[in-house]
Amino acid sequence: MDFSFIFQDWLGTPIWLWSAFLTLVIVLLVADLGLFHRGARVIGVKESLALSAFYISVGVAFGAWVWWYLGQETGLAYLTGFVIEKSLAMDNIFVIAMIFTALAIPAHLQHRVLFWGVLGVVVLRGIMIGMGAALVSNYAWVLYVFAAFLVWTGIGMWRASGKAYDVEGSPILRFLRARLPITDGLHGERFWVRQADPRTGQLRTFATPLLLALLMIEFVDVVFAVDSIPAIFAITTDPFVVYTSNIFAILGLRALYFALAAMVDRFAYLKQALAVLLIFIGSKIFVADMLGLAKFPPMLSLGITFAILATGIGWSLWKTREGGRAPALPNAS
Numbered sequence: 552m553d554f555s556f557i558f559q560d561w562l563g564t565p566i567w568l569w570s571a572f573l574t575l576v577i578v579l580l581v582a583d584l585g586l587f588h589r590g591a592r593v594i595g596v597k598e599s600l601a602l603s604a605f606y607i608s609v610g611v612a613f614g615a616w617v618w619w620y621l622g623q624e625t626g627l628a629y630l631t632g633f634v635i636e637k638s639l640a641m642d643n644i645f646v647i648a649m650i651f652t653a654l655a656i657p658a659h660l661q662h663r664v665l666f667w668g669v670l671g672v673v674v675l676r677g678i679m680i681g682m683g684a685a686l687v688s689n690y691a692w693v694l695y696v697f698a699a700f701l702v703w704t705g706i707g708m709w710r711a712s713g714k715a716y717d718v719e720g721s722p723i724l725r726f727l728r729a730r731l732p733i734t735d736g737l738h739g740e741r742f743w744v745r746q747a748d749p750r751t752g753q754l755r756t757f758a759t760p761l762l763l764a765l766l767m768i769e770f771v772d773v774v775f776a777v778d779s780i781p782a783i784f785a786i787t788t789d790p791f792v793v794y795t796s797n798i799f800a801i802l803g804l805r806a807l808y809f810a811l812a813a814m815v816d817r818f819a820y821l822k823q824a825l826a827v828l829l830i831f832i833g834s835k836i837f838v839a840d841m842l843g844l845a846k847f848p849p850m851l852s853l854g855i856t857f858a859i860l861a862t863g864i865g866w867s868l869w870k871t872r873e874g875g876r877a878p879a880l881p882n883a884s
Contacts, residue, residue, distance in 0.1 A: 562684060564791035572613075572795055579609070579802060580670060594662055599809035606803025607637070613799055617792070627849035628787035631856055632796030635786070635828065638860050639779045640804050641811060641818070642825055646716045646771050648812040653718035654764045656737075658809075663740050664761060665805035668768040675769065676797050679776055684790040694788070694836060697781035701833030704778050709826035723770045724763075731758045778829065785832045786852065817871045824863020831855060 557567040594602075610633055618626025651661055686693045718724060727733075734757045738744045742762040748755040783793045811818070835847040 562681075562790040564789075568791065572791075572798075575609075575613075576673065576798060576802065579606075580666070583666065594658075594806075594809045596810045599806055602806035603803050603810065606799075606806055610637075610796075610799035610803070613795065617795070624849055625787075625789065625792060627853055628789065629792045629796050631786050631849065631853045632783040632792060633800050634853070634856055634860070635782050635832070636779050636797050636800035637803075638825060638828065639775060639782070640800055641807070642822060643771065643775045644804065644808050644811050645815050645818075647768055647808060648815060649716050649718050650764055650767045650771070651812075654760050654767070656761065656764050660737070660740060660761060661808075662805060664765050664768065665808060668765055668772070669801060669805055671765075671769050672772050672801050673798055675773060676776060676780070676801070677794060679773075679780055680790060680794050680797065683780055683784055684788070684793070687784060687788050694784065697784055698833040698836040701778070701781055701785060701829045703833075705826045705829030705831075705833065708829065709823060712820075712822040712826065718767070721767070724767060727763060727766055731763070732756075733758050733760065733763060737761060782829060782832050785836055786849075818864065818867045819871055820863050820867040824859055824866075827863070828856060828859045831859065 557565070557570065559566055561569060611630070614626060614629045614633055617629045647665070650656075651664075656664065732748075732755060734744060734746070738759050738761075740761070741759055742765065744757050744759060745754055746757055747753065779797065780793070783796060787793065835852065839847045
């Protein structure tokens with residue numbers, strides 16, 4: 552059998568590289584649910600931090616390999632995208648915590664929802680990135696639209712900092728409740744159940760609040776992807792780098808969730824830092840044009856990204872230390 556096709560390019564990268572990446576992702580997901588978290592249980596902060604460190608190490612190691620195999624510029628673009636997506640995912644985590652609280656999802660069932668949520672993200676992000684790559688490759692000016700959108704989003708995020716996500720007031724939640732028959736309570740780890748309709752007495756399939764939480768998380772990720780995907784396209788237009796950096800950053804989201812959700816109040820100024828980061832990412836495309844550069848220097852971009860995030864996280868931890876004061880945030884744990 553001829554396997555020479557695996558060395559052919561797909562979206563600018565050999566098919567075998569795409570296959571190796573997807574195989575690694577599948578192995579990590581299967582190991583996570585099939586080996587380490589087979590039963591429903593509460594994940595402690597210590598275990599959460601250890602798992603998060605593992606996923607970050609895997610993502611960074613993959614970035615080091617990209618640097619070695621595809622070159623310094625590609626490696627820098629991957630690492631910058633990985634850092635940006637991981638940072639934006641932290642804000643996503645706090646919204647997910649509010650969803651679980653509003654829908655009364657107990658801690659021992661949250662990992663199951665997050666696992667299937669991340670699996671859906673792998674597919675949804677692939678579709679959205681593919682569409683973005685097609686637009687950018689055919690219409691170069693779309694990058695400037697992405698850049699302007701990031702600046703506008705960053706300004707909006709800064710102005711909205713301190714405001715909580717209103718889960719109960721969400722249009723998508725009202726839409727789902729109006730169109731799905733939903734049970735009053737949970738049924739273990741099940742997303743669907745067959746039971747008698749209280750109005751007719753006939754057997755009917757009902758969604759459980761667990762499915763409602765999963766659908767809400769998928770919707771929230773689509774909203775966040777509208778920010779994060781243009782952000783990484785502003786760093787690089789290589790679909791392989793865009794997708795791999797996104798997915799590796801998201802794979803550790805559910806591990807990081809159980810640690811960060813317990814100390815959401817310690818990151819009171821993270822949203823402001825993310826707002827500044829989005830404004831920087833968007834504006835650097837215009838700055839590069841003004842300076843007559845082909846692109847903003849990758850090493851400088853990565854350095855500024857780290858500096859913005861370190862300042863935001865460091866300031867948050869300092870201001871919320873014992874005896875410190877910070878803006879009141881909703882308790883999402």
